[in-house]
Amino acid sequence: MKIIFLDIDGVLNSLKYDMSRSPDDSNIDITRLPLLKKLVDSTKAKIVLTSSWRKFWEKDEAVISQTGKEINEIFASAGLEIFDKTPIKSTRKDEILAWLSSNNKVKSFCIIDDMALGWEELTAFTVITNPRIGHGLEQRHIQKAVEILKNTSN
Numbered sequence: 001m002k003i004i005f006l007d008i009d010g011v012l013n014s015l016k017y018d019m020s021r022s023p024d025d026s027n028i029d030i031t032r033l034p035l036l037k038k039l040v041d042s043t044k045a046k047i048v049l050t051s052s053w054r055k056f057w058e059k060d061e062a063v064i065s066q067t068g069k070e071i072n073e074i075f076a077s078a079g080l081e082i083f084d085k086t087p088i089k090s091t092r093k094d095e096i097l098a099w100l101s102s103n104n105k106v107k108s109f110c111i112i113d114d115m116a117l118g119w120e121e122l123t124a125f126t127v128i129t130n131p132r133i134g135h136g137l138e139q140r141h142i143q144k145a146v147e148i149l150k151n152t153s154n
Helices: 015-020 030-043 052-056 066-077 092-101 120-125 139-150
Strands: 002-006 046-049 082-085 108-113 126-128
Touching: 002 030, 002 139, 030 046, 030 066, 030 139, 052 066, 066 082, 092 108, 092 120, 108 120, 108 139, 120 126, 126 139
Parallel strands: 002 046, 002 108, 046 082, 108 126
Antiparallel strands: none
């Protein structure tokens, strides 16, 4: 199994998006979703939320919040679905390591985030976006993520 550990803020939105969107627009920039879909389709990877938004999302539709349902709808509109989410720990790195330790069928993984520091031993698996300059997730990030995910020695 291949996994994309996905942040949302700074990855699926950006400063440019926030400054141009209307109050009715989602906090997720839907123009970033086709890029994510391209990554998922080309690698057959599954999405695991690392974003703080994960507190609204649950696998069980019976207990998911309205915001979680909206996240699912936005992802589904691009043909995407969320597989799981990381547990709550002290750092995002610790959350990812905890998730990996409880899921032993992972062949490769990448982390897509806008946070550039604190990854330590996971640095080689990270793709860092820059939401202040760019649009969050961009084509160059997809290319790097594909390279990481195709490396089965992770």
